[in-house]
Amino acid sequence: MTLATASTVLVTGAAGFIGSHLTDHLLTDGATVVGMDNFCDFYDPAIKRANIADAASHDRFTLVEADIRDRDAVTGAFEKHRPDAVIHLAAMAGVRPSIERPDYYTQVNLNGTVNLLDAAVAGGVKRFVFASSSSVYGNNPKAPFAETDPVDHPISPYAATKKAGELIAHTYWHLHQLPVVCARLFTVYGPRQRPDLAIGKFLKLVAAGQPIPMFGDGSTSRDYTYVDDIVAGLLACLDRSDPQRGFGIYNLGGSDPVSLKAMIQTIEKVTGQTAKIEPMPMQPGDVNRTWADLTRSEADLGYRPATRLADGIARQWAWLQALDEPNPVTSS
Numbered sequence: 154m155t156l157a158t159a160s161t162v163l164v165t166g167a168a169g170f171i172g173s174h175l176t177d178h179l180l181t182d183g184a185t186v187v188g189m190d191n192f193c194d195f196y197d198p199a200i201k202r203a204n205i206a207d208a209a210s211h212d213r214f215t216l217v218e219a220d221i222r223d224r225d226a227v228t229g230a231f232e233k234h235r236p237d238a239v240i241h242l243a244a245m246a247g248v249r250p251s252i253e254r255p256d257y258y259t260q261v262n263l264n265g266t267v268n269l270l271d272a273a274v275a276g277g278v279k280r281f282v283f284a285s286s287s288s289v290y291g292n293n294p295k296a297p298f299a300e301t302d303p304v305d306h307p308i309s310p311y312a313a314t315k316k317a318g319e320l321i322a323h324t325y326w327h328l329h330q331l332p333v334v335c336a337r338l339f340t341v342y343g344p345r346q347r348p349d350l351a352i353g354k355f356l357k358l359v360a361a362g363q364p365i366p367m368f369g370d371g372s373t374s375r376d377y378t379y380v381d382d383i384v385a386g387l388l389a390c391l392d393r394s395d396p397q398r399g400f401g402i403y404n405l406g407g408s409d410p411v412s413l414k415a416m417i418q419t420i421e422k423v424t425g426q427t428a429k430i431e432p433m434p435m436q437p438g439d440v441n442r443t444w445a446d447l448t449r450s451e452a453d454l455g456y457r458p459a460t461r462l463a464d465g466i467a468r469q470w471a472w473l474q475a476l477d478e479p480n481p482v483t484s485s
């Protein structure tokens with residue numbers, strides 16, 4: 154598919170980190186975008202207003218300020234704007250806070266997803282992409298992680314809600330022929346990154362000469378993925394969401410895992426500063442490593458990440474330095 158066959162795309166979480174990049178890209182590609190977001194205070198809503206500021210002035214963009222837990226508001230938005238495709242990114246993200254508030258994570262990530270799936274079926278939506286997460290793999294003993302690996306042992310409520318989202322989405326394909334494609338995103342970074350996530354947080358702390366917390370001994374590794382590669386992958390998932398091809402699950406990662414220690418060294422190189430490291434214990438809910446097997450994504454979606462970590466961090470660093478007021482560092 155191209156956007157010609159999905160002229161109106163509803164993007165949930167449009168004001169967030171990934172959602173705002175995706176929205177900008179869709180608008181550039183000629184789509185009409187309905188952005189749904191409740192500007193929740195998981196981090197400063199002013200950051201989200203800034204993320205979406207360019208899109209907000211675009212004549213093919215409509216902002217719907219609504220909470221996906223509000224069934225009537227979701228249904229009403231579908232009736233009013235009649236999207237033909239949905240990319241569902243709105244969620245409570247973040248592993249560690251989900252341990253404190255599993256009820257809230259379940260309400261947003263699961264009940265909210267059900268509201269969107271129901272509204273999509275009622276509204277005759279043709280394509281649906283659901284943002285899942287690499288966290289569903291838990292401490293998978295096998296690497297790289299393939300979509301065929303068992304994912305029955307999540308180690309955080311957040312991961313469990315994402316797996317549950319995939320499962321409930323499958324039933325909508327089976328019962329209603331809604332061709333949902335689930336994208337398992339691997340640690341995303343780049344300009345506008347959520348302030349609770351490591352790379353942006355570390356860049357700010359190093360620049361300020363403050364110590365950076367290093368959880369564990371630095372040997373844990375993540376498959377960092379630059380946000381432009383994720384946007385390309387989500388659009389490929391939208392293409393793939395097709396009644397002829399049915400339900401699908403795809404990894405969207407960098408497929409180049411980097412240890413925490415090596416990531417910090419890259420930050421030092423990019424900023425030209427030496428990091429002061431504050432050793433901290435491993436956090437409950439954090440997995441030891443992530444690593445995407447991209448065999449299926451490459452074969453079916455033509456997905457191939459293009460941005461190396463050092464280049465992506467350099468772009469994020471340039472973006473941070475150009476901000477009038479750097480976003481504050483938050484903990485997760």
Ligand SMILES: NC(=O)c1ccc[n+]([C@@H]2O[C@H](COP(=O)([O-])OP(=O)(O)OC[C@H]3O[C@@H](n4cnc5c(N)ncnc54)[C@H](O)[C@@H]3O)[C@@H](O)[C@H]2O)c1
Nearest residue numbers: 166168169170171191192193220221242243244338340341
């Ligand atoms: N950033 C990553 O590394 C990463 C990795 C794996 C999966 N994901 C998934 O990608 C998606 C986007 O993540 P992000 O990093 O851009 O997060 P984000 O927090 O920046 O964006 C999420 C957006 O959803 C909105 N939102 C939250 N609750 C809502 C509700 N009840 N109703 C309406 N809107 C609501 C928020 O206001 C926010 O703008 C999420 O589903 C997340 O789980 C992200």
